[in-house]
Amino acid sequence: MPGGPLLPALLLRGLRVEPPVLLAPMAGLTHTAFRRLVRELGAGGLLTTEMLSARSLPREDRAHSPYLRRTPSERPLSYQLLVADPAEVAPALDVLHAEGADACDLNMGCPAPQARRRGGGSRLMERPDVARAIVAEARRRTGLPLTAKIRLGERLEEAPLREFCCMLEAEGIDLVTVHARLRGEPYGRRPRWDWAGKVKQWLRVPVVANGGVFDETDAQRCLAASSCDGIMVGRGAAVRPWFLADVAAALRGETPAAPPALPAVYQRFAVLLGESFAPERRLGRLKEFTRYFAQSYAFGHTLTSAIQASRSLGEALDRAQAFFAAEEGSGAPWIAGDRAVAAASPGSPDP
Ligand SMILES: Cc1cc2nc3c(=O)[nH]c(=O)nc-3n(C[C@H](O)[C@H](O)[C@H](O)COP(=O)(O)O)c2cc1C
Known part of the structure; x- marks a missing residue:
């Protein structure tokens, strides 16, 4: 500018x-x-x-x-x-x-x-x-x-x-x-x-x-x-x-960069939660974040409800993946077996 x-x-x-x-x-x-x-x-x-x-x-x-x-x-x-x-x-x-x-x-x-x-x-x-x-x-x-x-x-x-x-x-x-x-x-x-x-x-x-x-x-x-x-x-x-x-x-008077892919951002956050917190502390923080992050989607409330009802980080991420696939098509960026998912053993409750 x-x-x-x-x-x-x-x-x-x-x-x-x-x-x-x-x-x-x-x-x-x-x-x-x-x-x-x-x-x-x-x-x-x-x-x-x-x-x-x-x-x-x-x-x-x-x-x-x-x-x-x-x-x-x-x-x-x-x-x-x-x-x-x-x-x-x-x-x-x-x-x-x-x-x-x-x-x-x-x-x-x-x-x-x-x-x-x-x-x-x-x-x-x-x-x-x-x-x-x-x-x-x-x-x-x-x-x-x-x-x-x-x-x-x-x-x-x-x-x-x-x-x-x-x-x-x-x-x-x-x-x-x-x-x-x-x-x-x-x-x-x-x-x-x-x-x-x-x-x-x-x-x-x-x-x-x-x-x-x-x-x-x-x-x-x-x-x-x-x-x-x-x-x-x-x-x-x-x-x-x-x-x-x-x-x-x-x-600065500049045009903002193109936004990143939302599923990749969400998953990166989950990975960072996995790196930062003990297992029992991750899910609550994912739920808190999701309440806001989901607002980028017209039907984001379905993601919020799905994550709120999850009993483990793995379950939450499985549900998030399903949501993103439905919203964005099967090409939604999602890295299977990432560290956060592995750390939380998908589908099983956190210890
Ligand atoms: C979930 C949540 C937690 C907050 N926690 C704090 C806090 O710890 N300390 C604080 O000074 N304000 C806190 N606030 C207020 C925010 O710092 C900010 O003043 C408020 O959200 C308005 O800014 P915004 O419209 O950009 O969100 C909180 C707000 C939210 C939504």
């Missing part, structure tokens, strides 16, 4: 995020296997873990924890912490430092009751003094880029949102991601990208817009409405794991 990329790289304390396209943290989805998949399909930018409980993290068995598993290709990688109390910060950051984290994100937007009951996630926006103490403590304890992910709050009110965001910046947050919905608003609701734009106007640190970006037009509209410094993509990357690369291409 004449004039170069629409958005420059983000620079966060020496960490260069280029393109400024970020994977959204998604519990049950953005684990090592998924991150490897999106990386293999061209994602640059910044990857992330699922949210990690700061309270539990120091007790994790670091060598075996499925939440801490990562490979060298998953860089740069931000670790998202669900924190409710400043006392949880230092021990959790010790783990992140030992793991070689590239950045740390503080979850201040999660509306889930379990997170809120403990005082974390979006509850922190209602407890600004605790949020301030958490950020101050984190800033004291780490030289890593420190970011915060927020929603718009309880009601559409500029004053409290502005005060909260300015407090984050004053305490040393390096970047704010705005999931452009109020705490109580469902995912089906159109995101309020213009409100991410308000936050952008109030702050000097970079602001990233999140929510409801499912195709390149959404990405462009989101940027036009918000003037933000980057885009964070969640479910769109689970539906189409190559989508982060497409967004980056759109930001």
Whole structure:
């Protein structure tokens, strides 16, 4: 595109995020296997873990924890912490430092009751003094880029949102991601990208817009409405794991590459699950992924139901193969006897 990329790289304390396209943290989805998949399909930018409980993290068995598993290709990688109390910060950051984290994100937007009951996630926006103490403590304890992910709050009110965001910046947050919905608003609701734009106007640190970006037009509209410094993509990357690369291409003014064959992507994900997780942990993650991935097909709900009803990874893959053969014809790319299928002994329940 004449004039170069629409958005420059983000620079966060020496960490260069280029393109400024970020994977959204998604519990049950953005684990090592998924991150490897999106990386293999061209994602640059910044990857992330699922949210990690700061309270539990120091007790994790670091060598075996499925939440801490990562490979060298998953860089740069931000670790998202669900924190409710400043006392949880230092021990959790010790783990992140030992793991070689590239950045740390503080979850201040999660509306889930379990997170809120403990005082974390979006509850922190209602407890600004605790949020301030958490950020101050984190800033004291780490030289890593420190970011915060927020929603718009309880009601559409500029004053409290502005005060909260300015407090984050004053305490040393390096970047704010705005999931452009109020705490109580469902995912089906159109995101309020213009409100991410308000936050952008109030702050000097970079602001990233999140929510409801499912195709390149959404990405462009989101940027036009918000003037933000980057885009964070969640479910769109689970539906189409190559989508982060497409967004980056759109930001460069380029036409995205032709999409890969869906059956091959699905099977590759299964192989990566097999490489990454103990047998009993693979099927649940395949089910979670399938809920989104299947949306690429008009009759994807039949794939979702078939996988949900499967009792083993092997059975799930047999059913997926049948679905793809029916959808795409017998020429659907499918490598019989791949490692994931072999590891799960097709048709038999996982141990
Ligand atoms: C299955 C799922 C799990 C999520 N888990 C997290 C999480 O762990 N931490 C977080 O900050 N947000 C979480 N979110 C919210 C996403 O990060 C993102 O803000 C939201 O999905 C909107 O972006 P999208 O429209 O691009 O998906 C989750 C969303 C989904 C759908």
